[in-house]
Amino acid sequence: xxxxxxxxxxxxxxxxxxxxxxxxxxxxxxxxxxxxxxxxxxxxxxxxxxxxxxxxxxxxxxxxxxxxxxxxxxxxxxxxxxxxxxxxxxxxxxxxxxxxxxxxxxxxxxxxxxxxxxxxxxxxxxxxxxxxxxxxxxxxxxxxxxxxxxxxxxxxxxxxxxxxxxxxxxxxxxxxxxxxxxxxxxxxxxxxxxxxxxxxxxxxxxxxxxxxxxxxxxxxxxxxxxxxxxxxxxxxxxxxxxxxxxxxxxxxxxxxxxxxxxxxxxxxxxxxxxxxxxxxxxxxxxxxxxxxxxxxxxxxxxxxxxxxxxxxxxxxxxxxxxxxxxxxxxxxxxxxxxxxxxxxxxxxxxxxxxxxxxxxxxxxxxxxxxxxxxxxxxxxxxxxxxxxxxxxxxxxxxxxxxxxxxxxxxxxxxxxxxxxxxxxxxxxxxxxxxxxxxxxxxxxxxxxxxxxxxxxxxxxxxxxxxxxxxxxxxxxxxxxxxxxxxxxxxxxxxxxxxxxxxxxxxxxxxxxxxxxxxxxxxxxxxxxxxxxxxxxxxxxxxxxxxxxxxxxxxxxxxxxxxxxxxxxxxxxxxxxxxxxxxxxxxxxxxxxxxxxxxxxxxxxxxxxxxxxxxxxxxxxxxxxxxxxxxxxxxxxxxxxxxxxxxxxxxxxxxxxxxxxxxxxxxxxxxxxxxxxxxxxxxxxxxxxxxxxxxxxxxxxxxxxxxxxxxxxxxxxxxxxxxxxxxxxxxxxxxxxxxxxxxxxxxxxxxxxxxxxxxxxx
Numbered sequence: 001x002x003x004x005x006x007x008x009x010x011x012x013x014x015x016x017x018x019x020x021x022x023x024x025x026x027x028x029x030x031x032x033x034x035x036x037x038x039x040x041x042x043x044x045x046x047x048x049x050x051x052x053x054x055x056x057x058x059x060x061x062x063x064x065x066x067x068x069x070x071x072x073x074x075x076x077x078x079x080x081x082x083x084x085x086x087x088x089x090x091x092x093x094x095x096x097x098x099x100x101x102x103x104x105x106x107x108x109x110x111x112x113x114x115x116x117x118x119x120x121x122x123x124x125x126x127x128x129x130x131x132x133x134x135x136x137x138x139x140x141x142x143x144x145x146x147x148x149x150x151x152x153x154x155x156x157x158x159x160x161x162x163x164x165x166x167x168x169x170x171x172x173x174x175x176x177x178x179x180x181x182x183x184x185x186x187x188x189x190x191x192x193x194x195x196x197x198x199x200x201x202x203x204x205x206x207x208x209x210x211x212x213x214x215x216x217x218x219x220x221x222x223x224x225x226x227x228x229x230x231x232x233x234x235x236x237x238x239x240x241x242x243x244x245x246x247x248x249x250x251x252x253x254x255x256x257x258x259x260x261x262x263x264x265x266x267x268x269x270x271x272x273x274x275x276x277x278x279x280x281x282x283x284x285x286x287x288x289x290x291x292x293x294x295x296x297x298x299x300x301x302x303x304x305x306x307x308x309x310x311x312x313x314x315x316x317x318x319x320x321x322x323x324x325x326x327x328x329x330x331x332x333x334x335x336x337x338x339x340x341x342x343x344x345x346x347x348x349x350x351x352x353x354x355x356x357x358x359x360x361x362x363x364x365x366x367x368x369x370x371x372x373x374x375x376x377x378x379x380x381x382x383x384x385x386x387x388x389x390x391x392x393x394x395x396x397x398x399x400x401x402x403x404x405x406x407x408x409x410x411x412x413x414x415x416x417x418x419x420x421x422x423x424x425x426x427x428x429x430x431x432x433x434x435x436x437x438x439x440x441x442x443x444x445x446x447x448x449x450x451x452x453x454x455x456x457x458x459x460x461x462x463x464x465x466x467x468x469x470x471x472x473x474x475x476x477x478x479x480x481x482x483x484x485x486x487x488x489x490x491x492x493x494x495x496x497x498x499x500x501x502x503x504x505x506x507x508x509x510x511x512x513x514x515x516x517x518x519x520x521x522x523x524x525x526x527x528x529x530x531x532x533x534x535x536x537x538x539x540x541x542x543x544x545x546x547x548x549x550x551x552x553x554x555x556x557x558x559x560x561x562x563x564x565x566x567x568x569x570x571x572x573x574x575x576x577x578x579x580x581x582x583x584x585x586x587x588x589x590x591x592x593x594x595x596x597x598x599x600x601x602x603x604x605x606x607x608x609x610x611x612x613x614x615x616x617x618x619x620x621x622x623x624x625x626x627x628x629x630x631x632x633x634x635x636x637x638x639x640x641x642x643x644x645x646x647x648x649x650x651x652x653x654x655x656x657x658x659x660x661x662x663x664x665x666x667x668x669x670x671x672x673x674x675x676x677x678x679x680x681x682x683x684x685x686x687x688x689x690x691x692x693x694x695x696x697x698x699x700x701x702x703x704x705x706x707x708x709x710x711x712x713x714x715x716x717x718x719x720x721x722x723x724x725x726x727x728x729x730x731x732x733x734x735x736x737x738x739x740x741x742x743x744x745x746x747x748x749x750x751x752x753x754x755x756x757x758x759x760x761x
Contacts, residue, residue: 013089020092021099021106026062030675055406058131058334062105067132067327069094070109070123075139075162075197078287084110087137094136094161102324102388103422104331106134116142120149127154131331132338134323135160140197141233157330157338163201165319168326168343169379170260170283170307171205172350173317176378177305181279183257185210189277191256192239193249193291194263195220200235202260208344217241217252221263224252250275257281265289270300278303285309285317305375314376321380322346325388329395332415333405341402342395349394353380353387357486372486388423389416424716429585429621430743433718437749438465444745444752445538447552449473449494450481454551454732457741459487464742467749470495470547472534497537506531509540517567535561539568542727548756549728549748551741561731562598569727577602577609578724580731581617582706586715592618592625592693593706597720597731600699607649611695613723615660618693620754626686627693628671629653629664630701635681636665642697654685661685668694668705718743728752 013019028034036042046060058064073087074080088110095106109126113119119142123133133156135147147160159165178185190211192199195218203216218225218239224247225232227240246252253259253272258281261268268291273282282297284290287309294313297304307315326346330338358371362381371377380387393416399405409415417431444461448454449471455478458469468491471478475494482489495502510527513536530536534552541547552561571578579595594614599606611629618625629650633643646665653662663684670677671691678687696702710717721744722730728751730744 020089021095021108055334057128058407063129064131064331064334065103066105066107066130067098067134067331068109068123068126068130069098069106069134069136070111071136072111072113072119072138074114074137074142076137081139084112091136094134097320098134098324098327101320101382101423102328102392104324104327114142116146116149120146120153123150124153127156130156131334132157132327133159134327135162137162138197140200141235143197144200144235151337155336157327157335159323159326159338160197161319161323163197164205164338164343165323166198166262166285166317167201167205168322168346169317169319169350170202170285171209171347172321172354173283173307173315173379174206174258174281175209175347175351176354176373177281177307177315180373180375180378181257181281181305183279186212188215188257188281189255190216190258190260191249191252192216192218193259193261193267195225195236195239196262199260199262200239202262203239205343205347208340209347213239214242217243217246217256219249219252223247223249259283259291261285261291263291265291266293268292268297270296273297273300273304276301279305281305283307283317305378307379311382315379316382317379318382320382321350321387322391325391326395328388328419329392330399332392332407333396333399333409334407335399335404336406337404338395339398339402339404342398342404345394345398346391349391350380350387353384353390354378356386359385385420385423388419392419429583429590430716430718430746433743433746433750434464434466437467437746437753440749440753441465441467442548442749442752443468443470443546444549444551444748445470445472445495445541445547447472447534447538447550450477452481452485453736453738453741455481455487456485456738457745458492459489460738461742461745462492466742466746467549469493470541472497472538474498495537497534498532505546506537509537509544512544513540513568533564535564536568539564539727539729542729543568548752549730549745551730551732551745551748553732553734553736565725565729569725569729572724572726575609575613575724577606578722579610579613580720581614581723582717582719583621583721584706584709584715584717586709589690590623590692592621592623593702593719594693594695594723595699596696596702596706597699602645602698604645604648604652607645607695607697608652609724611649611653611662614693614695615657615662617721617723620750623692625660625662625693626689626691627660627662627695628666628668628686628691629662629695629697630668630671631665631697632667634666634670635684646697661689664695665697718747720744721747722751728755 027038029038049056049060069091071087071091073082073084076082076087077090091108091110095108098104098106111119111122113122138146143160150158192203207213216239225236225240226244227242228244232240250272254275255277257277261284263286265286266289280301282304284292290308294306294308297306307317309317326338355373362384393412396409400408444467446454446458446469450473458471461467462469470493472495475496478494506528509531510524514522514524514527538550542550577599579599580597581592581594582596584591595610615625629646631643631646636647643665650664663686671694674690696705709715720731728748730748732741732744
């Protein structure tokens with residue numbers, strides 16, 4: 001983990017717009033009509049509807065997706081009582097986490113009030129604004145009473161995350177660590193070092209999960225909490241042990257199975273860890289310095305199962321694994337509370353997720369080949385995109401079954417899909433692609449079967465039901481890699497094109513290719529040599545009908561792949577050129593960009609073919625093309641070079657396709673801004689229309705354009721999508737993720753389905 005300096009931290013919070021969160025409008029506001037609807041007089045109508053029925057606030061306002069993060073700054077992030085205003089950066093940070101992990105909006109509220117009664121009164125007074133309240137960084141014991149009262153007196157979810165967040169995540173970790181150690185929660189001896197809000201809440205939840213009170217010893221700064229002590233508050237007294245033979249942490253640790261530290265750094269010695277039972281479990285959660293370092297614990301007991309609060313060691317107990325998704329499930333059911341049933345549901349959802357195969361995005365984030373359930377991975381990573389669907393759904397179900405939900409979720413698969421779309425993990429377009437492909441899966445050849453991403457993508461595409469994968473490559477290496485990555489290759493065909501058993505097929509393919517290109521100087525002997533190359537062999541599988549589609553590009557240069565595609569597959573007879581398209585899924589909509597890969601310096605004829613192919617491809621995705629052909633000039637203002645070629649291509653397209661909404665040449669700002677374009681150029685075919693298809697004047701601009709969007713925008717890209725070849729041959733590139741390849745596979749399958757339908761007509 002990179003060292004965080006004071007200078008870097010202050011610069012992060014101050015540069016640009018100070019702070020970390022802002023309010024963004026969600027409705028149009030550019031016209032007077034918009035403003036009249038947003039405020040007076042139109043705003044009166046939803047006000048009256050809410051007066052009739054308060055539940056309508058969830059329908060007409062942001063209440064149902066708005067959480068208050070409230071603190072008085074008395075126990076801030078290990079800094080202690082630094083005051084409400086000084087704690088504001090932390091509360092803003094909590095708001096940021098809510099937004100990026102669960103799509104929940106936040107107002108951070110810092111109350112300069114230490115008196116519990118006045119604090120409670122203030123929170124109650126502002127509660128109608130919110131769908132939920134996250135209490136934060138309030139010191140014990142006041143926090144217990146504040147949360148208890150607010151939960152009793154408010155009809156929206158209230159949770160003090162310092163108590164319950166750590167309790168939920170550590171409980172999930174404890175259940176899994178016990179499973180790895182082969183122990184049962186009702187048998188283990190647990191030592192809790194620390195007796196603050198978090199420690200008390202963790203211990204209560206452990207008891208709810210089956211831990212026995214008589215097996216728990218809690219230690220505070222004065223030693224073991226037992227019944228002989230007279231300095232205990234109500235919360236500590238509930239966990240006082242009847243044992244009088246132990247007084248120190250060292251004595252409590254002898255024979256213990258579990259250590260939970262929520263105290264301060266370096267209080268647990270190696271000797272204490274050595275004195276624990278076999279396969280000890282150590283949760284050293286003090287931050288940034290744990291009660292014992294990971295290295296010291298492992299050195300003392302190599303069989304230790306260890307978790308910390310730090311991201312640079314295995315098994316991080318991080319509250320962000322829980323609170324965003326707990327509130328997400330509560331908000332989506334308009335729950336009146338976050339109760340014990342919902343917390344326990346979150347525990348089991350988090351614990352179960354760690355036992356499932358880990359998605360590629362998590363492995364990539366941590367530079368790992370493959371996480372798998374065991375001593376070094378028994379808690380999901382915070383970046384795991386499945387947390388929002390699994391935990392939120394579990395919490396929502398528990399809210400409904402326990403009777404605190406005011407809105408029921410009927411279709412759980414649709415709910416999970418909406419959550420994935422909310423976070424940008426999936427779009428309606430990609431889900432439509434998958435659904436369409438899975439209705440008629442095709443045989444898809446993956447050229448680089450020994451590449452980890454290609455192999456993972458083939459397995460994932462098969463599990464999604466999209467295709468029947470065929471992997472090209474060394475079968476022994478592929479099986480070895482699959483074992484390392486914990487991938488199941490059952491039902492996946494592997495073709496080692498260098499094996500003797502493929503001799504007949506190589507010879508057949510060579511003969512077909514030589515015959516096809518005989519008038520171009522091709523020979524059978526050359527064909528045999530080419531059939532040892534995966535692109536030639538794989539494309540010939542598609543050409544001959546031995547497969548339906550082909551995916552390549554992770555290793556091979558585009559120029560070589562393009563050359564092979566032209567030789568083996570050929571361009572559709574109505575075109576002289578082929579190209580590629582990228583699809584951009586953004587919050588503004590879906591856009592189609594061409595040509596992003598093939599034609600470097602297109603002339604007028606090439607641009608015309610690209611425009612035709614782009615229009616055809618947009619229709620392939622069930623959308624109506626509204627096309628802008630781009631340049632650095634507008635409508636003939638520059639009459640030489642690239643603008644002239646684009647201008648001529650537009651003229652040809654408009655003559656041949658009088659009903660097609662296409663125009664140019666134009667600058668991209670006019671293409672993307674309908675009002676600006678309509679005002680300045682009302683004569684265009686695009687008047688009153690929103691452009692969804694952009695045809696670039698050359699490869700440099702197209703390639704730079706989509707990569708700029710990829711680098712800067714919060715959007716999903718699908719591509720490159722091949723346009724114009726005779727068969728479904730599709731390309732990836734060296735940066736393609738597993739998800740990128742699966743997306744292209746779905747497109748290739750649909751391409752193959754459509755091609756078969758056309759050939760049967």
